[in-house]
Amino acid sequence: MSDRIEWTRHPDGVVELQLARADKMNALDPAMFDALIEAGEALRGDSAVRAVVISGRGKSFCAGLDMASFERMQQQGGADNVLGDGASGADLLQRTHGISNAAQQVAMVWREVPVPVIAAVHGVAFGGGLQVALGADIRIVAPDTKLSVMEIKWGLVPDMAGMVLMRELARSDVVRELTFTGRIFSGEEALRIGFATRLSTEPLAEALQTAHDIAGKSPDAIRAGKRLLNASLAQTAAQLLMAESVEQKALIGSPNQIEAVKANMERRAPRFNAPA
Numbered sequence: 001m002s003d004r005i006e007w008t009r010h011p012d013g014v015v016e017l018q019l020a021r022a023d024k025m026n027a028l029d030p031a032m033f034d035a036l037i038e039a040g041e042a043l044r045g046d047s048a049v050r051a052v053v054i055s056g057r058g059k060s061f062c063a064g065l066d067m068a069s070f071e072r073m074q075q076q077g078g079a080d081n082v083l084g085d086g087a088s089g090a091d092l093l094q095r096t097h098g099i100s101n102a103a104q105q106v107a108m109v110w111r112e113v114p115v116p117v118i119a120a121v122h123g124v125a126f127g128g129g130l131q132v133a134l135g136a137d138i139r140i141v142a143p144d145t146k147l148s149v150m151e152i153k154w155g156l157v158p159d160m161a162g163m164v165l166m167r168e169l170a171r172s173d174v175v176r177e178l179t180f181t182g183r184i185f186s187g188e189e190a191l192r193i194g195f196a197t198r199l200s201t202e203p204l205a206e207a208l209q210t211a212h213d214i215a216g217k218s219p220d221a222i223r224a225g226k227r228l229l230n231a232s233l234a235q236t237a238a239q240l241l242m243a244e245s246v247e248q249k250a251l252i253g254s255p256n257q258i259e260a261v262k263a264n265m266e267r268r269a270p271r272f273n274a275p276a
Contacts, residue, residue, distance in 0.1 A: 002035035006057070012215040013050030015043060016208065022058025027066035028128045033106055036132065037097075040109030047274045050215035050222070052113060053207045054136060055120040062129025064150055092159070100161065103128075107135035107161040111230055114223045116214050120207035121187070121196075126150045131158060134165035134195065137226070138210065140203040141196040145187035149175075152182040168233060169194040218256040219275050224248075 008016040017039055019026035026032070043049050056062055097105040106128070110117040119136035127150040133139050141147075149166075151158050158166070158179065166175045170193045178185070190196035200206040214222060224247040231243055251257050256272045263270035 002031055002038065004029075004032045004035035005039055007039075010212070010215075012212060013048055013219075014053065014208065014211040014215050015046075015049050015051075016053045016055070016211075019054070019056040019062055022056075024066055025058070025060040025063035025124065026056040026129070027063045028106075028132075029066045029068065033103065036106045037102065037109055040105075040113055043113045043115075044109070047276075049113075049115050050219055051115050051211035052110075052117045053120060053204070053211050054110075054117065054132070055204045055207065056123065058123075060123025060129075061119070061121045061125045061145070062132055063124050064127030064129045065154075103159065104161040107131045107165060110135040110137070114226060115219070116211070116222065116226060118207045118211055120203040121145055121147075122203055124148075126184075127158075128160050130195075131160040131162040131165065134169070135161065137229075138197045138207075139190075139195065140198055140200050140207045140210070141187040141190055142201060142203050143187045143199045145190070146184050147187070147190055147195065148182055148184045149178040150182050152180065166195075216270070218251075218260045218270070218272055220254060220256045220272075221251055221260070223275060224251060 004019065004021055006018040006020045008018070010016065019032065021027065021029075021032060043052060092101055092103070094101060096102045097108070100108045110132075116138060117136040118138040118140060119133040120140050121133050122142040122145055124146045125133050126146075126148045130147055130149065149158055149162065151162075157163075166178075170178075174193050185193075187196055187199055191199050198206075228240070228243055228247060232240055235243065256275075259270050259272055
């Protein structure tokens with residue numbers, strides 16, 4: 001991959017990704033953008049993965065776009081190519097990854113990873129760094145974390161899928177206020193408004209514990225659950241009810257579902273097979 005992300009693979013299928021640019025508060029530069037997309041797309045096709053944890057090395061999760069990128073924006077007089085030839089592409093309007101451009105894929109790719117993705121957030125999560133965290137399924141946040149929808153400070157709007165992701169989590173007026181002001185808010189407020197799943201003074205340790213717990217569940221059911229949850233906002237009630245039934249019919253009587261029942265009845269740890 002890249003020196004921007006440190007990988008750790010645990011024996012039970014938990015994959016730990018740590019942003020490894022601690023001297024820059026893990027700020028997003030072209031190499032970090034590309035490394036995040038590469039990591040997500042590699043995990044997307046890995047049947048051995050059961051859960052993913054994303055964290056930041058050093059004092060912070062991610063401080064957002066790095067200053068060098070803003071300097072290039074000023075010099076070039078435009079946003080295109082600010083991130084070089086990699087993640088941003090030549091044109092923000094170009095859809096390079098399905099419905100997303102490459103910058104949006106940095107956050108959206110975690111929804112495409114078929115297993116739960118947990119962000120362990122501490123220090124700061126500003127701008128694009130916050131949007132990366134919002135792309136995760138679960139966010140465990142230190143109470144004293146500083147977060148901000150900071151793009152307005154630079155005369156910009158959230159454009160790394162933030163508009164899609166924020167509307168799932170908080171009331172419209174709250175999202176508007178944060179977008180218009182760019183004010184910094186705490187992990188405690190993030191929990192109140194819906195941006196944090198829960199608080200922990202040790203977010204990485206708790207995120208890993210949660211991931212290991214998930215890894216002990218049937219991988220077929222976990223993946224089916226994520227597919228349903230991803231579809232829930234875009235489908236009508238009738239479509240989602242049918243999707244539930246389709247997923248459940250495929251699970252009932254499958255080897256991993258039978259193993260889950262047997263393990264519970266025999267009061268032992270289950271021994272699941274990797275998804276087909």
